[in-house]
Amino acid sequence: MFFKQFFDQKLSQTSYMVACQKTKEAIIIDPKRVLDEYAEVAQSEGFTITSATETHIHADFASGLRDSGRRFNARLLVSGEGDETWQYRHMPEDTQYLKDGDVFAVGNVELEVIHTPGHTPESISFVLTDRGAGSDEPMGMFTGDFLFVGDIGRPDLLEATVNTEGATREGAVAMFDSLKKLNDYPDFMQIWPGHGAGSACGRSLGAVPLSTLGYERRNNWAFKFEDKETFVKELTRDQPEPPNYFARMKKVNRDGLSEFSIKEVAVHSPDELSNQIFDLRNKEDFRKGFRNGAINVPYDSKFLQFVGWYIDYDMPMTVFANPEDSTRLQKDLASIGFDNLQLIVPIEESDKYYDDTYDNLSPEQLVQGHQNKNILDVRSTSEYKTGSLGNSHHIHFGQLDKHDLPFNREETIYVHCQSGIRSAIALSILKRLGYKNAINIEKGYKGIKEAMQ
Known part of the structure; x- marks a missing residue:
């Protein structure tokens, strides 16, 4: 068996290729939209990409599933679970819709489908057994956004991005039950997740690219809860704000995108x-x-x-x-x-x-008489809750154009994030909105705390 993990650092997204070295057939799992890497690996190894699948309808990146069918003439296998609202649309006629307990093969590599809702209703995972090596034991599980290293998938994206009322609690309850399904599997089974640290699909994902089920049972917070209501409360608190494009991705990955190609710009x-x-x-x-x-x-x-x-x-x-x-x-x-x-x-x-500029201010200068200054904190809600200046106003840097600011456009506004990166982006938004006297605070809240000591 051949196994390769592809990690896209810009998206903190992980996809996979598995192949049978005897039959030279390969499958790609959770492919990103730009398929060049998969094609290059398949060519160098002498494989034919015969199948493509994914664990769920993604919200954080554009799927390469349909383009895999177009470019490689691969059969497409997708989840047939979930309700009618979030099932795949406009798929090729020969698409195979997968249900809990289904088994399919890529050469002598066997993949069993486990319905693992929670992150989304249609989410599935794939348990891999290398029959070609003579094994009857599962080697590992492709968990998508169900189980990560150190965390599990957030259940609130349908409600937070596409306004599906009540989906957060339903997802959290389903996630509790999905985790119980793992009781049937051995500690040695590897866990191959769909994301790593930096992804907004969970709260505190680990940077290690893979794990084992036994390690997660001992170290992942999600396995520490036996009471469902306590688990639901913990899972649904302090999830990061989802970027605005997530709503778009859910819909286009459900409905389909045109084939990607490079053009002359x-x-x-x-x-x-x-x-x-x-x-x-x-x-x-x-x-x-x-x-x-x-x-x-x-x-x-x-x-x-x-x-x-x-x-x-x-x-x-x-x-x-x-x-x-x-x-x-x-x-x-x-x-x-x-x-x-x-x-x-x-x-x-x-x-x-060029027709504009803005100024930076040191945190040492800000803290002098800061109680009488207009301070805008553009960090995430969870960051803001861990500590803030008492007189600051909080609006997430990605939502400035969706809220009324509590300042008039002629006032001087002092803007900070955690380290000074997001506040610089915020300054360009504020300038566009007509706030002429917005000033960026260097080093952000970290610098402010140090300056106040």
Whole structure:
């Protein structure tokens, strides 16, 4: 048997390829939308990708399931569990719909389907047994967003993103019951999760790429509860705010996306700019001069975690960026379902549009008389609850344009996050909203606490 784990750091998302080395058949599990890595591995190993499947309808990235069928002519296997609202639509006629207890094979590798609702109603997991090696014991389980290293999947996304009333409690109760199903499996069974640290699909995911069921039984908080109501209360508290694009992903992964392909994106600096505008420079260069209205999301390893809060999926995009990044940028945006990058303005030509700046302030300067200052805390709710300045106002950095701020647009506003990264993004939003005197606090709340000691 061949086994390979693919980890996308920008999404904190994990997918897998399993193959039978005798028959040369391969399956990909939870594929991301850009399929190049899977094709390269299959070619180098001499495999044919004959199947593709996924554990559930994802909310945090654009699925490559349907494109796997188009590109590789792979048979598609998807969950047939869940209610009518969240079942797959517009699938190929030969799609196989999987139910609890179903068994299918890829060559001599056997996969058994376990219905493990909780994160979503249709969630399934796959128990792998390597029959080709003569084993009757399960080697491991692909758990998707059911069981992570150190955590379990959050149950609130349907309610938080697509307003399915009551789904959070229903999911938490289902998760309690799903965990009990693991009692039938041995400690030595490996756990292959769908995400790692940094994902918003759980609260405190571990950075280790895989685990064993025995280790999780001893160390994962979710296995410590015998009382259902206590478990439900613990699971549903302090989950992180889901990025705005999650709602879009749930729907397009259910209904389908067009096939992804690289295109030629225009590169020039026209007299007038239109559409939604993102400035991909670092925060220090941005603050010294920028086009008011542009959102500053630096093009780094956290780009996708941040840009998904602000993308308008119904509007073309213009970016200030390096034209050499066009292909990579298209692939990154495609991974969260956006295919309408229209114009790249080269960074070296961007200064012709600059009409604004903003200032930084040290935490030492902020804490002097901070009780009389307008302070905006743009951290997550869980961060805010762990400690804050008593007179600060809290609005999550990704939700600033959805709330009325308790300041007028002429007042001086001092903005901070935890370390100074998200507040810099927030400054570009506030400037776009007309808050002329917004100031970014360097080093964020960490610096503020140190300055107050």
